[in-house]
Amino acid sequence: MTNKYQRKPDWIRVKAPVSKGYQETVKMMRDLNLNTVCEEAACPNIGECWEKKHATVMILGDTCTRACRFCNIKTGKGNPVDLMEPDNVAIAAGKMGLKHIVITSVDRDDLPDGGADQFVKVIQKLREHAPNTTIEILTPDFRNKPGALEKVVAAKPDVFNHNLETVPRLYNHIRPGARYFHSMRLLDLVKQIDPTIFTKSGIMVGLGESEDEVMQVMNDMRSADIDFITIGQYLQPTKKHVAVADFITPQQFDKYAARAKSKGFLHVASSPLTRSSFHAGEDFDQLKAARAEKLLKAQAKLDAPIDIAEMARLNPLNEE
Numbered sequence: 119m120t121n122k123y124q125r126k127p128d129w130i131r132v133k134a135p136v137s138k139g140y141q142e143t144v145k146m147m148r149d150l151n152l153n154t155v156c157e158e159a160a161c162p163n164i165g166e167c168w169e170k171k172h173a174t175v176m177i178l179g180d181t182c183t184r185a186c187r188f189c190n191i192k193t194g195k196g197n198p199v200d201l202m203e204p205d206n207v208a209i210a211a212g213k214m215g216l217k218h219i220v221i222t223s224v225d226r227d228d229l230p231d232g233g234a235d236q237f238v239k240v241i242q243k244l245r246e247h248a249p250n251t252t253i254e255i256l257t258p259d260f261r262n263k264p265g266a267l268e269k270v271v272a273a274k275p276d277v278f279n280h281n282l283e284t285v286p287r288l289y290n291h292i293r294p295g296a297r298y299f300h301s302m303r304l305l306d307l308v309k310q311i312d313p314t315i316f317t318k319s320g321i322m323v324g325l326g327e328s329e330d331e332v333m334q335v336m337n338d339m340r341s342a343d344i345d346f347i348t349i350g351q352y353l354q355p356t357k358k359h360v361a362v363a364d365f366i367t368p369q370q371f372d373k374y375a376a377r378a379k380s381k382g383f384l385h386v387a388s389s390p391l392t393r394s395s396f397h398a399g400e401d402f403d404q405l406k407a408a409r410a411e412k413l414l415k416a417q418a419k420l421d422a423p424i425d426i427a428e429m430a431r432l433n434p435l436n437e438e
Contacts, residue, residue, distance in 0.1 A: 126353070126365070127365050129367075129368055129390055130351055130353070130365070130390040130391060150206040150209060150210050151200070151202075151203075151206060152175055152176075152203070152206055152207065152210060153175070153176040153177075153179065153180045174220040174221075174222055174256070174394075174395040174398075175207050175210065175219070175220070175221050175222070176222050176223060176224065177203055177207065177221060177222070177223045177233070177236055177237070177240055178196070178197075178199060178203075178223040178224055178226050178229075178233045178236055179196055179197030179198075179199075179200070179224060179226075180192065180197070180224065181193065181194045181195065181196060181197055181224060182194075182224035182225045183195070183196055183224070183225050183226060183227040183228055184225045184227065184295040184296075185294075185295070186283075186292065186293050186294075186295070186296075187291065187292050187293075187294075187359060187360040188283070188284075188292055188293075188322065188325070188352060188355075188359060188360055189355070189359075190355035190356065190359070191224060195228070196224070196226050196228045196229065199229070199233075199236060203236065203240070204236070204239040204240045204242070204243040205243055207219075207221065207240050207243065207244065208240075208243040208244050208246065208247040208248055209247070211244055211247070211248040211251050212247060212248050216248070216251050216399075217250070217251060217252065217399055218251065218252045218253075218254065218398055218399035218402050219244065219248075219251050219252075219253055219254065220254045220255075220256060220279075220394075220395040220398050221237065221240055221241075221253065221254070221255050221256070222255070222256035222257070222394075222395075223236070223237070223256075223257065223258060224258075225258040225259075225295070226258070227261075227262075227295075230263070231260075231263050231265070231266045231269065232258060232260040232261075232263040232266045233258065234260060234263065234265075234266035234267070234269045234270050235269065237255060237257065237270050237273070238269055238270060238272075238273045241253055241255070241270075241273040241274070241275055242273065252276040252277075252399075252402055253275045253276050253277070254275065254276060254277035254279060254318075254395075254398055254402065255270070255275045255277070255278060255279065256279040256280070256281070256394055256395065257270065257278070257279070257280050258280075259280065259296055259297075259300060259301050259304055260304065261296070261297065261300055267304055267307060267308070267311075268311065271307075271308055271311045271312050271315065272311075274312065274314075274315065275315065276315070276316065276402065277315070277316045277317075277318055277346075277398075277402060277405070278305075278308045278315050278316070278317050278318070279317070279318040279319065279320075279346075279394060280301060280304055280305055280318075280319055281301075281319055281320045281321070281348075281394055282298065282301050282302065282319050282320070282321055282335060282339075283296075283320070283321060283322060284321055284322060284325055284327060285298075285321070285327040285328075285331040285332065285334070285335055286298040286299075286331075286335075287327070287331060288325055288326065288327060291360070292325060292360060301319075302338055302339075302342055303342075305317050305319055305339075305342045305344055306341075306342035306343070309342065309343045309344075313343075316345045316346065316384075316402075316405050316409075317342075317343070317344045317345050317346070318344065318345060318346040318347075318348070318394075319339055319344050319346075319347060319348075320347065320348030320349065320350065320392075320393075320394045321335055321347075321348075321349055322349075322350055322351070322352035323349060323350070323351060323352065323364075323366050323374075324351050324352040324362050324363055324364045324365060324366050325352050325360070325362075325363055326363035326364070329370075332349075332374060333377060336377065336378055336381050336383075337381065339383075340381050340382055340383070344383070345383065345384040345385065345405060345409075346383060346384060346385040346386070346387075346401065346405060347378050347383050347385075347386055347387075347388075348386075348387045348388070348392050348393070348394055349371065349374050349375070349378075349386075349387070349388040349389075349392060350388075350389065350390065350391065350392035350393050351365065351366055351371075351390040351391070351392075365390075366390065368389065368390060371388045371389050371390060371392075372388070374388045375387075375388035384405055384408040384409055384412065385401055385404050385405050385408055387401060
């Protein structure tokens with residue numbers, strides 16, 4: 119079965135990637151045998167990001183054990199885990215001179231821990247070989263993998279991202295292998311285990327959700343103390359994937375951003391081309407600044423002296 123494409127409006131058209139920086143990033147990823155979600159998921163921002171040598175590394179192979187109806191990553195039996203992958207990720211971070219790196223993965227329901235151990239090894243190698251690089255992870259849901267989440271949180275990434283992707287009503291249609299409230303609980307547990315880690319989640323719009331449903335997702339996220347929300351337009355990768363229901367206007371994205379800010383998120387990214395890892399480094403700087411400002415305001419409101427030790431605990435990289 120195929121689904122008819124809708125013509126994209128002018129506000130989400132992007133240029134084909136042709137720059138020298140893009141070609142250099144392609145070569146490096148191939149030389150180190152690394153996959154990127156930028157390529158596998160057909161991200162529209164790949165030209166801009168790779169020109170700046172920003173890439174989101176996708177560990178644990180290029181084949182996902184699930185088949186979400188929005189995603190362009192191929193599905194099937196998982197590849198053998200590459201034992202050199204953590205070292206190669208650290209080498210790439212060093213060669214690219216990254217201040218901030220994003221690590222994601224395919225779903226690996228075939229592995230006993232869902233791939234958690236590989237996330238830990240990558241974080242450890244980055245800390246060892248690229249100590250000045252801050253680390254953001256975008257994980258699967260580790261559903262039915264006891265202890266996997268705790269293992270990854272203990273490795274202390276700077277940002278823990280897990281995308282909800284859509285509203286609860288659409289899960290069976292869009293993400294049949296996932297469960298909305300399991301994903302929400304996972305993000306809530308990250309904060310309970312280690313409140314110093316920033317949490318982040320995102321949704322796509324244009325899949326047939328209502329504005330009220332988007333607002334409810336925001337409320338659910340804030341109940342889980344999620345710091346950062348991303349909202350972007352769903353784009354149909356191929357005719358085999360679920361069709362776009364609506365192209366959301368820039369004005370509506372601005373409205374979503376304003377409402378999210380009013381609900382207390384530390385940072386919001388909401389635009390047609392917003393993706394989880396787009397401008398992730400700049401966003402991390404803004405997250406740190408927003409947390410520091412929030413702590414200062416809270417203590418000023420209580421007419422209490424500034425607790426420098428507490429600020430350092432919750433914002434450990436503030437000095438950079």
